[in-house]
Amino acid sequence: MNSGARNLLLLSSSRLHGYGYLEHARAQLEDLFKAKNVKTVLFVPYALRDHDKYTATVRAALQPWGYAVEGLHTKSDPGRALREAQAIFVGGGNTFVLLKQLYELQLIELIRQLVLEQGITYVGSSAGTNVATRSIHTTNDMPVMQPPSFEALALVPFNINPHYLDADVNSQHKGETRDERIEEFVSYHARPVLGLREGTSLRVQGDQAMLLGERNAKLFKSDGSTVEYEPQSDLSFLLKA
DSSP states (O other), rough: OOOOGGGEEESSSSOOOTTTGGGGHHHHHHHHHTTTTTTEEEETTTTTTTHHHHHHHHHHHGGTTTHHHHEGGGSSSSSHHHHHHHEEEOOOOHHHHHHHHHHTTTTTHHHHHHTTOOOOOOEEETTHHHSSSSSSSOOOOOOOOOOOSSSSOOOOSSSSEETTTOOOTTTTOOOOHHHHHHHHHHHHHHOOOEOOOOOOOOEETTEEEEEESOOOEEEEEEEEEEEEOTTTTGGGGGGGG
């Protein structure tokens, strides 16, 4: 597939302390949408139970900025709606629930084709970012449902851990840290994982990728080492994995 057509924004989260819903990412979203003259966003609400309420929340955020929002769940023919969409926004929630629904509706290959070959704009947040990667192995969610596979859209050839949280060195908790869980995945799969802290995102244009936001991201490399990257870092090398 022609990955050079990619136009993605992969958010760690839709909410950030001190901001309204999606407000912290407004400039990033508007840059993304203006690049393709997007006026209407097709929202995929399957990661939460109440699809109408979820779509209304996104509409309340984007409509004042000049963007119409339609819910994919309201469409009688989801495949046709996706093919006719100007932009796809896959919201956060439970990653297992989301991926299961995408498989059941037979939308995995279609979305991949639309994004990688036709260049349709894709926004993912949290679970929507997880499913944009190679697999959902590095989600933080409980497996409340079982998708037929953990393999996901593979819009990028690596994994992401949204809501990445640093270990509290002063904590007396003896359970696994986020780092330990991600390192375990890497030890089995030898695949890089990008830890996106709250308020950060990854902007992908064709074969170029840049870290956006106000905080560093932590890369867990396939050899088991880790590297911190500052905002505006060029992470295009990850797309060649």
